[in-house]
Amino acid sequence: MSDTAVKKTRIRKAHWIPVVAGFLRKGPQVLVGQRPENHSLAGQWEFPGGKIESGEPPEVALARELDEELGIEAEIGELKLACTHSYGDVNILILFYEVKYWKGEPKAKHHLMLEWIHPEELVHRSIPEANRKMLNRIFQALGVQWPR
Numbered sequence: 029m030s031d032t033a034v035k036k037t038r039i040r041k042a043h044w045i046p047v048v049a050g051f052l053r054k055g056p057q058v059l060v061g062q063r064p065e066n067h068s069l070a071g072q073w074e075f076p077g078g079k080i081e082s083g084e085p086p087e088v089a090l091a092r093e094l095d096e097e098l099g100i101e102a103e104i105g106e107l108k109l110a111c112t113h114s115y116g117d118v119n120i121l122i123l124f125y126e127v128k129y130w131k132g133e134p135k136a137k138h139h140l141m142l143e144w145i146h147p148e149e150l151v152h153r154s155i156p157e158a159n160r161k162m163l164n165r166i167f168q169a170l171g172v173q174w175p176r
């Protein structure tokens with residue numbers, strides 16, 4: 029097999045996981061959660077969300093994840109950002125949605141801890157590599173400047 033054929037085969041066989049995450053805002057702050065122990069990326073700060081189940085529309089998946097993780101009934105807004113990242117054998121596609129409205133107060137049902145933070149603080153937090161490399165676009169989507 030030629031090099032190109034091998035490459036094409038690898039691309040076709042790559043394992044992709046679609047993920048949805050939400051930007052929940054409270055004034056200038058955004059909600060982040062610390063990933064639990066016994067999960068990949070334990071202790072890192074992420075936007076609430078998770079994997080899309082087979083055949084599930086992304087907005088439905090995010091509403092389900094926000095219910096499971098935070099105990100809220102959320103109205104999913106605009107798609108703000110999409111990014112891909114490779115964790116070696118697994119690739120993820122993350123869709124970030126704006127979430128402006130919800131019923132209930134977010135509770136840490138899944139995360140070690142939840143925090144409302146100014147987005148600029150993400151620079152100093154331990155966050156998933158997928159988010160780190162997209163931070164300038166995340167800031168843009170959240171309408172904040174890169175901190176000096």
Ligand code: DGT
Nearest residue numbers: 047049067068074075076077078079120156158159
């Ligand atoms: P895992 O990864 O097998 O331990 O399973 P879960 O249930 O902890 O992972 P889950 O459902 O949160 O899947 C989200 C995947 O996307 C996970 O590999 C982490 C990655 N990810 C990267 N950035 C973010 C983010 O901002 N929010 C969320 N929710 N996931 C993110």
